[in-house]
Amino acid sequence: MSLGDAVLWGCDALPISTYRSSIVMTGTGAPDHAPFFLKRCLVHHWYTTPVESGVGWVYEVQDKIPALCQTAPHILLWQRWAYEINDLWRVVLHERYGAGTSSVPCTAVESAPAAGQIRADRLAQIQSAFGFSLQDLARVLGISRAQLYKWLDSQREIQLHEDSRNRLNQILELASEWRRLSSVTLNTFAHEPVPGASDIVALMSQLELDMATLRLALHHLAARTTPRTTTEQLRERGFRRRPSANSLPSDA
Amino acid sequence: MGQSLGQRLSALGWQCGSVIPESLYADIETLTRTGYRAPVRPEPADWLVVLTQSCDLVAGTLDQEPLIEILWCRSIPQPRAQFRDLRSTRRLDFRPNRQNHPEAVLSAHAAHDRYTVPRSTLELSQPRTDRALSTISVRRLQAWLALRYSRPAWPNEFVQRISSVHDQILNALETVARDDIAEVRIALAPFDMELDQSQAYHVLVYFVVDEAVWNSAPDSRQRIHAAFGSFVSALRRCTGIYVDQESSVLSGAQFTWQQMQITDPWNFANLTWRE
Numbered sequence: 001m002s003l004g005d006a007v008l009w010g011c012d013a014l015p016i017s018t019y020r021s022s023i024v025m026t027g028t029g030a031p032d033h034a035p036f037f038l039k040r041c042l043v044h045h046w047y048t049t050p051v052e053s054g055v056g057w058v059y060e061v062q063d064k065i066p067a068l069c070q071t072a073p074h075i076l077l078w079q080r081w082a083y084e085i086n087d088l089w090r091v092v093l094h095e096r097y098g099a100g101t102s103s104v105p106c107t108a109v110e111s112a113p114a115a116g117q118i119r120a121d122r123l124a125q126i127q128s129a130f131g132f133s134l135q136d137l138a139r140v141l142g143i144s145r146a147q148l149y150k151w152l153d154s155q156r157e158i159q160l161h162e163d164s165r166n167r168l169n170q171i172l173e174l175a176s177e178w179r180r181l182s183s184v185t186l187n188t189f190a191h192e193p194v195p196g197a198s199d200i201v202a203l204m205s206q207l208e209l210d211m212a213t214l215r216l217a218l219h220h221l222a223a224r225t226t227p228r229t230t231t232e233q234l235r236e237r238g239f240r241r242r243p244s245a246n247s248l249p250s251d252a
Numbered sequence: 253m254g255q256s257l258g259q260r261l262s263a264l265g266w267q268c269g270s271v272i273p274e275s276l277y278a279d280i281e282t283l284t285r286t287g288y289r290a291p292v293r294p295e296p297a298d299w300l301v302v303l304t305q306s307c308d309l310v311a312g313t314l315d316q317e318p319l320i321e322i323l324w325c326r327s328i329p330q331p332r333a334q335f336r337d338l339r340s341t342r343r344l345d346f347r348p349n350r351q352n353h354p355e356a357v358l359s360a361h362a363a364h365d366r367y368t369v370p371r372s373t374l375e376l377s378q379p380r381t382d383r384a385l386s387t388i389s390v391r392r393l394q395a396w397l398a399l400r401y402s403r404p405a406w407p408n409e410f411v412q413r414i415s416s417v418h419d420q421i422l423n424a425l426e427t428v429a430r431d432d433i434a435e436v437r438i439a440l441a442p443f444d445m446e447l448d449q450s451q452a453y454h455v456l457v458y459f460v461v462d463e464a465v466w467n468s469a470p471d472s473r474q475r476i477h478a479a480f481g482s483f484v485s486a487l488r489r490c491t492g493i494y495v496d497q498e499s500s501v502l503s504g505a506q507f508t509w510q511q512m513q514i515t516d517p518w519n520f521a522n523l524t525w526r527e
Contacts, residue, residue, distance in 0.1 A: 120481050128474030131466070133500055145497055153485035183468045185503075229505055231463050241462070245395035246519075247432035248388055251336045251346045 120154035122172055129175035131185030132201070140204040142167050170209050177215060181222035189221040257372065258310035264378045266309055269385035269393075272300040272322065275377050280322070283369045292367055297327035299348060299358055301385060302374075303366070303393065309374075317371055323393070324365040325358035335359065338392070338519065341400040346393070349386040362400055404516040409446045410453050413492045420486035425518070427479040433469075434461045434476045436483070437507075437515035439496075452492045457484055457499040458507065458515060466503035477501055 127137065138148040143164065150156055160168070178186050190201055194217035196210070197203035203210075203217055255263070272280065277294060285291040294300050302309065303321040311317040331345035338344070345359045360366075385393070414421065428434040441454040459480045465472045480501045488495050 120485075121478060124474050124478035124481060127477040127501065128470045131473065131501070131503070134497070149484070149488060149495075152481035153488065154482065155485065155489070179470050183470055185466060185473070188467075226467070229463060229467075231505055232467075235464075244432055244435070245338060245392070245399075246429045246435070248337075248392050248395070251331050251392070252333075 116154040116156050116158070119151055119158070119160075119168075122168060123152055126171055126175040129178045129186060131187040132190070133187075136187075136190070136201050140171055140201065142205075142207070167209070170211065171204070173211070174204070174214055174218065178218050178222070181218060184226050186218075186221070188226060189224060192221060192224065194220055256312040257314055257375065258312045261371070261374055262310040264374070265381075266302065266374050266379055267306040268302060268304060268309065269387075269390040270302045270379035271383040271385070272302065272374075273377050273380045276373065279373055279376065280367075280369060283373065284367045289364070292322075292324050294324060295327065297356075299325045299327075299356075299383060299385075301325055301348075301393070302379070303397070304371075309371070314370075314372060319368040320371045320374065322367050322369060323360050324367065325360045326365075328357050328359045331357050332359075338396050338399055341396070341403060344393070344396045346389060348389050349384065350388075351386060353383070362397065399519070403519070404443070406440065407442075407444070407446045407453075410440060410493075413453065413490050414487065417486035417490055420482060424479040424483035424486065427482075428459065428476055429519070432462075433465045433472050434459050434479075434501075436460075436518040437512070438518050439515045447492070449492065452494045454494050454496055455487055455499075456496040456515070457487070458511065459483075459501040460504050460507045461501060463504045466505070473501075 123137075130137070130140075132140070134145055134148060138145045141148065141151075141164075143151070150158060186200060191199055194200050194203055196213045196217065197206075200217055200221060203214060274296075277292070277300075280300065281291045281293055292300065301323045303323050304317075308317045309320060325348070328345060331347065334340060335343045335345040341362065343359065343361050345357065347354075348356050348358050425436060428436060437458045437460060439456040441456075447453060457480075459476055461473065461476055465476075484495055484499055487493050
């Protein structure tokens with residue numbers, strides 16, 4: 001098992017608190033390249049998209065890696081490197097949870113997002129862009145609906161197959177692309193014809209994703225004018241939703 | 253022609269959320285001495301609040317609206333998590349007026365602290381001028397009382413089966429309740445039967461998203477989808493609960509009247525069995 005494999009495996013199967021052991025068990029490799037390789041793993045395999053709400057702290061860690069390389073050139077062992085990475089997690093968690101304290105509470109470390117949480121966050125990120133039904137989401141991810149329910153459960157430890165992980169990353173990439181192009185959900189145009197397929201869901205459900213064609217299709221759909229809904233027209237005439245009790249500020 | 257009772261009360265300044273002055277306490281105590289429960293004897297820090305809707309309060313004649321409803325709100329140091337923000341239909345801890353009385357925190361019980369007295373009692377004085385509920389607090393009190401009668405009554409067995417995931421459900425609900433961006437609606441089959449261990453409750457879950465959020469706020473949508481995943485996953489972990497595959501996150505523009513008929517809103521008050 002290479003370091004990269006271990007990190008990827010750890011991402012899908014282990015909570016943050018055990019990353020250190022997953023890295024330690026990778027054995028020997030090319031220590032000189034470790035920081036860069038690990039950074040690549042962090043960036044490309046944990047999150048393939050720009051910083052979104054709630055996941056920025058992963059980037060805070062990877063941003064610190066170059067500095068670590070300069071200040072700790074003596075790192076020669078995977079094990080030592082693993083400890084350094086663990087310390088980085090602690091620093092970031094400390095900055096986020098424990099300003100003013102000299103150490104990070106264990107609870108903060110333990111509550112760091114586990115692999116299942118990361119997976120669930122990715123699915124929420126995809127759905128925020130697409131807004132597909134669970135049936136369509138399962139189709140584009142190439143899994144069954146029952147399997148999708150398991151993926152949605154952040155407390156479930158699932159070791160994703162490489163094919164599934166790659167597919168998830170590709171779909172996440174397309175979701176990010178769509179969010180850059182439009183603020184409406186892609187599902188708004190779910191039944192519109194696109195170049196190369198009857199509709200976007202069909203195109204995204206193909207066994208092998210043609211990313212170039214898909215990007216073209218997304219741009220094609222983004223250029224469409226979103227029709228004004230009846231509710232929007234009514235709102236323009238002054239009709240407003242009456243605020244519910246949920247809108248009251250908390251009495252905490 | 254003289255003023256009607258309603259006009260006189262209106263002129264004195266009475267409205268929903270007014271606070272009864274200490275000068276009326278003796279009359280109120282006498283009127284609430286029923287023999288089967290303690291009469292109203294508020295402490296100085298307590299608030300005796302008029303609950304009756306303003307339009308009923310100023311009704312023209314006494315026979316139209318003979319009684320008014322008052323709520324004895326007792327002063328407490330801090331709102332308790334399980335009783336604030338409509339989490340319990342039985343008890344409410346709330347801040348009566350954040351702007352004018354930032355330190356004041358009150359608590360009221362829906363059964364023990366509600367009293368009715370003749371509307372004419374209010375004619376004897378003006379409401380307190382140094383204390384009044386804020387508009388937000390009035391709305392909260394009204395929503396709290398309405399919830400007591402409008403929340404769905406679920407089978408005890410169903411409530412018991414989901415009790416192990418209470419905290420996860422609360423967390424997921426809090427995420428979407430904040431900012432009023434979505435409503436959680438569920439259908440239960442059967443909704444009116446206590447099942448034995450060999451049978452499962454079938455649950456259909458909809459997270460209905462405000463159309464404006466659905467069409468223009470990807471970050472909020474992401475929060476809602478994450479909450480939906482947590483909520484449904486928590487339910488699926490419960491023994492004897494089957495989550496219907498049609499469960500989904502929907503735009504309010506897609507959620508139909510038919511779907512509304514078979515579902516009930518789910519809110520914190522549905523989870524008050526742990527009081």
